Amino acid sequence: MIEEMKIAGCASYSVEGQSLTDLRKINFIYGANGSGKTSISRVIAAPANHSDCTIRWANERPLECLVYNADFVERNFRSSLPGIFTLGEHDAAVLDQIESARKKIAEIERDINARNIVLHGADGTGGKLRERSTLRENIENECWKVKNRYDADFQSAFAGVRNSKARFCDKILSERASNQAALHSLNDLKKRAVVIFESGLTRENAVRVPDSAELTQLEALPILAKKVVGQGDVDITALIDRLGNSDWIKQGVGYFVKSTPQCPFCQQDVNADLAKRIGDYFDEAYDRDIAAIARLIAGYEAASTTYLQVLNEISQTSSRYIKADQLASLVERVAMRLALNRQHIARKQKEPSAVVVVEDNTDLFAEIRNFLTAANAAINEHNQAVDDIHNQKKILTAEIWKYLLEENKSILDAYHSSKTAVDKAINGIEENLSIKRSQLAATQHTLRELEKGITSVQPTVSEINALLASFGFRGFKLATAGDQGNLYEIVRLDGSNAARTLSEGEKTFVTFLYFYYLIRGSVSESGITSNRVIVFDDPISSLDSDILFIVSSLIKRVFELSHARNSVIRQVFVLTHNIYFHKEVSFDPERKTKCRAHETFWIVKKIDDVSTLESFDHNPIKTSYELLWSEVRNENRSNLTIQNTLRRILENYFKILGNMDKDKIIEKFEGREKVICASLFSWVNDGSHSTHDDLYVSTDTTTVDVYLDVFRRIFEETGHKQHYSMMMGTESVPIASVSPIETASPVTNSGQDAA
Template identity: 20%
Template sequence: MIRKIKSISNLGVFKGFEWDTEVREENGKTTPFQDINVIYGRNYSGKTTLSRIIRALETGVLSDKYENPSFSITLDDNSQVTQAALKNHTKTIRVFNEDFIRDNLRFIVNPDENIESFAILGDDNNKIEQEIAELELELGSNEIANETGLYAQLSSAKTASGIASQQHQSAKDALETQLSSKATDKKIGIKYKSERFGDQNYTIQKLKGDISLVQATDYHPPSEEQLTQYEKLILETALQPIPHFTAPNTKFQSLAAQTEVLVTKKISESNKIEELVKNAVLHRWVNEGRAHHKDKFNQCLFCDSTISADRWAVLDKHFDEESNQLEKNIDALIVQIEDEKKSISSALSIDKNLFYSKYHQELSDLDISLKEAIKNYTQSLDLLIFQLTYRKENILSSRTFEAPVEATDHLLSIWDNYKALCEKSDGYTTMLARDQKSAKDKLRLKEVSDYLITIEYDKQQSTIVELQGKSTESIQAVSQINAKVLEKTNEIASKKRELNDEEKGAIKVNEYLNNFFGHRFLKLKAEQEQGEGAKRVRFEVIRDNKKAHHLSEGECSLLAFCYFLAKLDDIATRDTKPVIWIDDPISSLDGNHIFFIYSLLNTEIVSTKKFSQLFISTHNLDFLKYLKRLGGKYSDNDGKLKDYQKGYFVVARKDRISTIAIMPKYLKEFVTEFNYLFQQIHKCASIESVDDTNYVIFYNFSNNARKFFEIYLYYKYPDQGMNEGTLRLFFGEDKIPAVLIDRINNEYSHLAGVFERGATPVEVPEMQSAAKLIIERLKQDSEQYSSLLKSIGATEAPAVQEATLAEKLGAE
């Protein structure tokens, strides 16, 4: 059931309606819709707008002519249906309103159009019905929790598919969670270790890309040595240019050549002391002693003997200038060689801190080679020194020169390699960022590779693939059973189409027209269109065996309503117990037809219990009187008979805005317009102050008063009705009140002779004074006045303020 129209905004005259605020009883309790609902409202109050809201639930479409419309409908299970989800319900709904007529009886708008046909159950043989029964048995029941046949198989397959799909999804979600954590978790996520892995915008999608890389056949994890190198590289900062190294000029060949000259140089043996020539040690000892005594002592400090001049002469001849010069040359050359050793040893000192870490290993190897080369070079120089020292100790004896191993080329090669490394390191500054990125990429891929091993990625993937296969199989099983269900459903529909008979739909409409309205001039006729393909049937309106044209409004109304009622028995609606909404079905009908419409409603809908909920709206008070009689009983789930519950509501318009409210007692229990008009006059007389909630009573007072007098005075003076004379008779000999009432009736109601009145505000005191005069006059017939008060639920009338009236008339 529809419990309430919870809210409506921007739909026709509804601009912010809220059910829980507006539809309340006197005690404040909210009243919902009932089994049968009667809705009264004057023309243009918004009844059709309500029917269009409900019809949107039937068709799934709301007119696009509304700007930003919204509504919410509460169903019996407390679910909500809104304009955003019109099919969010399982109700079968059928609405009769002008849109239904326009869509189904297009000939009313265009005489060349026909009426949409519909089919009801035909009279074909029992064989087809038996076939349908067998197919329906095979198809089974689709009742939730009680499925049978193919529906039971489908339900079981869907359950299995749901479980398989859930298991597959759970496995995927578990892996996805692990991958997401590795990508973006603050503790272990690669994203938050950009200084190591190089991407502060790392995402799970990028991680999946890296997984593809590390799982490729050509991926090989880096070695520990490579990882160490990458770790150092990512910590590198740009270095300053390395100080320029200038290699010294080596003198080895020159020194060797000089050594060879001095070592092999021969000394003349004339005037030499033979003993000293033969004994190099003694020769060295005497030469040293000579140096200590020359020009210092005349006595030998060893033996204390006198050194004679002749002896000095012999010694000077032995130690002549040539040998002395040779010694000096040897000493000088040894000094040069020692300087060369120092120069070469200190020429290059390798500092790894000046180089990028990627060159450190080469530098280490180069340093070892440098030390080895310096050692070899020094050893070659030492061999020169050794030969020179030996010659000096044996100054008088020349010897064969022993050429050392040439170590210069190796040393020069090392220096050249060092220069090349300097250039490479300096040049590497421009490529550092690129290589650091590459190193971080390799470290990241290694991290991803290790993580996959930790979480057993391959095993999880295999499980997911396996579960996906099972899920796919279960979906295919559901699809196969669905196909069988669809096949059987189509077969049943096909069989039922063989039973459907559009002619019977037309006959049903004609029965309503003839039996209830006695309208034997119009009827519907089912005509089969010629053409290829499926059978196509259309309805035509026939008068005197010819297609009818120029139907009156009343005929159109009758035909449309009979068509709607007959259509409730079509294949799509039969046995569904729909929610039925009927909007003002008696437009342009006379009194007899109004009663027949009521009879048709009561007989064909209420008595047959064809509905789950019924709504009927009207603007006609006579029809409202009949609708009060609608009623009946239905069987509940326990088989007990219960009365249909009825609800009474009004749609009231105030200026440009409408609302829904509970029907007042005078309309619900005493349904005549006379009661209503009296109630409006009584309200006008009773109001103490004017506000937004009651100004409409004054605005409508002139029309209400005029109609009240038309009815009242007609029954009191049936030969005259309402005129100036009967108004005077109503008010007595005092002509002033009658003139005042006549002014209100004509000037304010019809603007007769005073057109400018329509452009001026309504004068409230004048209206209320007139209302009080009317009430005071009605009091004179106490029995009628008391009955009128009871019919509107009032207990007493307001007092007449004569002074106010006199002041008002004086002002006029």
């Protein structure tokens, strides 16, 4: 059956449209002419012709739709009508086979529906498919969290999938199935990504590693630890050693040479022999050591200057692989060490006899060498990557995805396990559904073949003619026609064609009867027992009041058939603008105030030339007669107007019944009650009262209670207690009890005229 409809973009419906939701077996739609009812019936009849409209079927299984509306009348009322095939009754065995086939079809359909519920859920939005969809939504969200966490670092690796949850998730799942890359640390991946994914990447020059061998060699020369002094066998040696002033004397010799024969310090003449002995003390060996110290100073100065110059040049380069702050720290440390050693060596020159210890820079030189060697290794790796950039990008991208897979392994494994289980269940259900659908098609084919063998158009002719005669239409009837007797003609009693001479009422009624029997038959030899949706759109147009009740009774029969077990009538829609017909066809003595579980009520209105639909949880259409009764039932009723309300109810009800002797009714009361009863029947002599201010009586509560009591007893004394109870809501009664009162002007619950 139809669960939901959207009517949009046709006739007076807007592009956004209006929806009928939660539709049930019986659906009543009331609306004035031109409000948009027929558009609804046309969408049901031919949804393919209304592309903007949609129909949602239960279990996504469309049914055959039979629609009675103006289009049906125009299409079918011609000189001849297609014959309606119905099942014959002469072959009980074949009928049993047909019934068996129908039961099997129903059983298969139930199996299909049950599996569809497991697959799609009871409301079409759940089941295993929803479970799989939820799994997918969850894994997409988890993958998107991963993307957001690493997007800033790995944008290039995520190229093509960065802007779509679904594509990013698909990529991760695809990589999970195929990625064989090596696993690297996150820091390594980030570091390489900065380089390899850089735009306009170029090669870098290696840096020169300064040679520290000469400095290391000079710092280790033995001359620094040697006490450079004069010859030991000169007779003044003991004095110089005791004084420890050989360096002072060596310096003084230079001054003595200039001041000879006088001493440069005491200005006295120096013995020539003393001068010779001092000269002998500072012999040739001493001079060689002094020269060695001088060479050491010069060599160390040159070597340290060159070493620092290379380091400073490296500092001026901007290589991504050399940490500038770390290099600056090393340069500062080695410059301080070299400067300190130069001071030590300079002191050796001033004090040759002193033992000088310089700073050992071996470890510092090694640290600098290792630092720069590592930088060159990184530069070399960089250059290799530049030379093979395309392949390097591919490798790094795969390694990034590998890291993401490993980091989220538990989440991905759980999803894969759950999805595998759900997929297995879905595949099993779908395979079973495929088998069931094949079985259904085969059984339906068998049913059609069985129906062809015993179908006939004659029973429908007989039944329609019997109904026409019983309803007083005796001037025409249906007769079979055509080469094979599979057509109907509307003929006069003399056999002449009557199609062109029928009145609008006759034309409408005979077409309705044709549709009524079509509901339980088919215009072909097969398909008689196929499930169907029935739509009645204003079926009583151009009919008089007598036929109105006949049509409503027949439609109610369709309602009853729709509730029957294994009925082919699965759903019924009734659309009308006629208030009386609506009240008659929708009356249900089992309904209290709210809709019953199998029905819905709708009103379609046109507001500013746009159709709108409104649903109700009760029957929204009321007659003015019912509104009068609602005033009586209302505990907060107006005491000023209640008496006249009671008089109008009696006027409506007893005038329609007729043959009512008001005097005999009045005689059943005594005293004051008799006067009140007479006043309530005053309309018999004085005419109908249409306003509430044409009769004045006391308005105190006690008087009103007496009037209400007399009003009740009038119905009891005349044998119409059941009608009183029904209208007061205290007892359920059959439809016959309310039919006579449907004569007052109709109004809707919104207060607007419904006619």
